[in-house]
Amino acid sequence: MTILFNTFIIIVVVQVCRIHGFPKLNSCQQRYKYYTRSDWEALPASYVTPLVTPVPNVVIHHTYKPDACTTHQECIQAMKSMQAYHQSLDWGDIGYNFCVGNSGDVYEGRGWDVKGIHAGPANGVSIGICLIGDWRVNQPPEDMLEATKSLIESGIEQGYIKPDYKLVGHKQVMATECPGTALFNNISKWDHFF
Numbered sequence: 623m624t625i626l627f628n629t630f631i632i633i634v635v636v637q638v639c640r641i642h643g644f645p646k647l648n649s650c651q652q653r654y655k656y657y658t659r660s661d662w663e664a665l666p667a668s669y670v671t672p673l674v675t676p677v678p679n680v681v682i683h684h685t686y687k688p689d690a691c692t693t694h695q696e697c698i699q700a701m702k703s704m705q706a707y708h709q710s711l712d713w714g715d716i717g718y719n720f721c722v723g724n725s726g727d728v729y730e731g732r733g734w735d736v737k738g739i740h741a742g743p744a745n746g747v748s749i750g751i752c753l754i755g756d757w758r759v760n761q762p763p764e765d766m767l768e769a770t771k772s773l774i775e776s777g778i779e780q781g782y783i784k785p786d787y788k789l790v791g792h793k794q795v796m797a798t799e800c801p802g803t804a805l806f807n808n809i810s811k812w813d814h815f816f
């Protein structure tokens with residue numbers, strides 16, 4: 623009975639997706655809401671370097687600061703503050719390709735096809751995903767972790783990430799404590815961790 627009910631729900635969701643398109647869900651297969659640069663009112667990038675895709679690596683970050691965001695408005699503020707700070711460093715734009723909030727909402731940073739500034743020598747061969755917050759001690763919420771995994775899957779499906787990609791934490795390519803011990807221990811159990 624449970625299986626039948628679950629199947630029924632899945633069929634209904636798929637049909638609703640087909641009919642309505644869910645503008646904030648860029649694909650019904652993805653289990654996260656997606657917010658574009660215009661959704662969070664990003665400033666224009668002052669310069670853009672194309673990224674050669676598909677990339678062979680995904681680099682995971684935390685922000686340390688700003689703090690974790692639990693509401694859409696807090697996440698938008700976090701995105702704006704990071705963009706302002708990174709532009710003040712003459713990075714041209716927010717450094718990361720994507721950021722994820724506590725509830726699992728995904729915010730477009732530079733996007734899939736622009737080279738980020740987030741991991742030194744790995745910038746040109748990776749997508750950088752930032753889990754907003756300080757994840758040294760506290761584990762990120764499950765929704766945030768699942769959305770991050772779905773985002774990577776989406777990158778593979780769209781041809782931006784190689785199917786045999788390597789997953790690394792920032793500290794594996796640079797001297798930093800990023801992405802924080804708790805998050806690093808978590809991603810070290812994921813598929814593709816290198």
Ligand SMILES: [Zn+2]
Pocket residue numbers: 682683684740792798800801
């Ligand atoms: Zn980092």
